[in-house]
Amino acid sequence: MNCPCCSGKTYENCCKPYHLGKDLPQTPEQLMRSRYTAFALVLTNYLVETTHSSTQKFNDFSDIEDWAKSNKWLKLEIVFAKDNKVRFRAFYQDKNNEIYEHDELSTFAQENGKWFYVDGEFY
Numbered sequence: 001m002n003c004p005c006c007s008g009k010t011y012e013n014c015c016k017p018y019h020l021g022k023d024l025p026q027t028p029e030q031l032m033r034s035r036y037t038a039f040a041l042v043l044t045n046y047l048v049e050t051t052h053s054s055t056q057k058f059n060d061f062s063d064i065e066d067w068a069k070s071n072k073w074l075k076l077e078i079v080f081a082k083d084n085k086v087r088f089r090a091f092y093q094d095k096n097n098e099i100y101e102h103d104e105l106s107t108f109a110q111e112n113g114k115w116f117y118v119d120g121e122f123y
């Protein structure tokens with residue numbers, strides 16, 4: 001299948017190795033993409049594990065899972081990626097078939113060679 005993150009690559013050659021822990025995202029953009037795909041595939045553990053310890057306590061497992069499950073994840077657009085920031089737009093459809101755009105500037109942090117999602121500003 002095509003990777004849900006809209007990279008144009010197959011899932012196997014894109015986000016899957018990160019989800020399986022066989023490879024580590026080398027950039028915040030790669031992590032961002034793999035987290036979007038994790039929402040689309042409801043890989044809640046991956047979302048929790050890639051959230052930075054400083055903000056993980058604000059992210060409840062079942063809330064994330066409900067959020068991932070209750071929407072259909074349509075499309076991801078990376079607006080720009082610079083240093084530890086990624087601006088993206090994610091398009092999703094809720095249960096009532098309404099389409100929404102989530103526009104976020106995310107901040108990432110690297111620890112022991114591993115990138116983590118810290119938090120985001122919403123537009």
Ligand SMILES: [Zn+2]
Pocket residue numbers: 003004005006007011014015016033034037
């Ligand atoms: Zn991907």
